Amino acid sequence: MSGKRQIKIAPSILASDFARLGEEVRSLDKAGADYIHIDVMDGHFVPNITIGPDLVKALRPHTSKTFDVHLMISPVDLYIDAFARAGANIISFHPEAGAHPHRTVQAIRAAGAKPGLVLNPGTPLEALDPLIGDIDLVLVMSVNPGFGGQSFIESQLARIASIRKRIDATGRDIELEVDGGINFDTAPRAIAAGADVLVAGTATFKGGETAYARNIATLRGDA
Numbered sequence: 001m002s003g004k005r006q007i008k009i010a011p012s013i014l015a016s017d018f019a020r021l022g023e024e025v026r027s028l029d030k031a032g033a034d035y036i037h038i039d040v041m042d043g044h045f046v047p048n049i050t051i052g053p054d055l056v057k058a059l060r061p062h063t064s065k066t067f068d069v070h071l072m073i074s075p076v077d078l079y080i081d082a083f084a085r086a087g088a089n090i091i092s093f094h095p096e097a098g099a100h101p102h103r104t105v106q107a108i109r110a111a112g113a114k115p116g117l118v119l120n121p122g123t124p125l126e127a128l129d130p131l132i133g134d135i136d137l138v139l140v141m142s143v144n145p146g147f148g149g150q151s152f153i154e155s156q157l158a159r160i161a162s163i164r165k166r167i168d169a170t171g172r173d174i175e176l177e178v179d180g181g182i183n184f185d186t187a188p189r190a191i192a193a194g195a196d197v198l199v200a201g202t203a204t205f206k207g208g209e210t211a212y213a214r215n216i217a218t219l220r221g222d223a
Contacts, residue, residue: 007220008034008197010068010177011212013059014050015201021055025062028204031212035068035090037179037199040083042073045097046145053082060087068199070118070179072145073097077104084111092116092139092177095127105134116177120145121153125162132170137197138163142190143180152181157193164194187219 011033016024025036038056043049056067069088073079074097083091091113095101101117108115116137117128121144128138140160143150160178167174178190179199187198204215 005191005196007191007195008175009204009216009219010035010037010197010199011204011216012037012039012179012199012201014039015205021059022062025059027209027212028216029063029065032216033065033204033212035066035197036063037068037070038088040069040071040073041145045074045094046072053079053086056083056088057086066090068092068177068197069113070116070139071097072118077107080104080107080113081111084108084113088113090114090116090137092118092137094118094120094145095123095131096120101127101131102134105131109134116175118145119159119163121156121159125159125166128163128166132166132174133172135174137175137177138167139177139179139199140195141180142178142182142186145180150181152183152186156180157189160190160193160195167194182219184218188221191221 011028041048041050066089067087068090071093076093076097091108098104105115114136116139117135118139120141142152142156175196177197178195182198182200183203200219
């Protein structure tokens with residue numbers, strides 16, 4: 001791939017102050033976040049429960065930035081329209097979350113959002129191959145999904161590099177996003193392996209609101 005990739009930072013609101021989410025989203029926007037990453041967990045597909053479409057809808061007026069919604073729910077198809085109507089711009093899902101992943105991709109596109117496919121650390125890379133011609137984003141989980149604050153799984157760097165090659169071979173504009181354990185140490189390594197978009201929770205919010213812009217710039221490699 002020629003030229004320097006434009007790196008995007010997608011702060012995960014899972015690590016924010018939930019008592020003041022609207023203010024947090026506005027602060028992230030002002031601090032230079034590219035996307036707002038929203039983790040949706042159902043307590044079934046992953047062992048945690050977070051937020052639903054109503055909260056996404058409530059946050060939508062606080063920023064015009066892309067809402068990058070990661071659905072960790074099963075079955076997933078039933079909720080696609082609701083999240084799209086709530087303001088999700090990108091909707092990513094796990095191939096294990098439904099019987100027909102290609103149908104899920106079609107449903108996300110039909111709802112007006114960009115479809116993304118999520119690969120857990122244990123998901124075979126071959127799960128990507130039948131869908132890579134129809135998606136706009138690949139999200140590589142560098143931790144097991146369900147909770148924030150986990151440590152980066154080093155073996156995922158080789159997977160990121162392998163997926164980068166798969167994406168480049170298509171000639172399509174597919175973003176490669178990495179989520180899990182992203183901090184000032186792991187961010188440059190994920191970028192070197194081929195990531196375009198970094199999801200960062202703890203590292204973004206560390207130091208409070210006055211540090212958000214500096215944290216985002218550092219993660220991007222600009223600071």
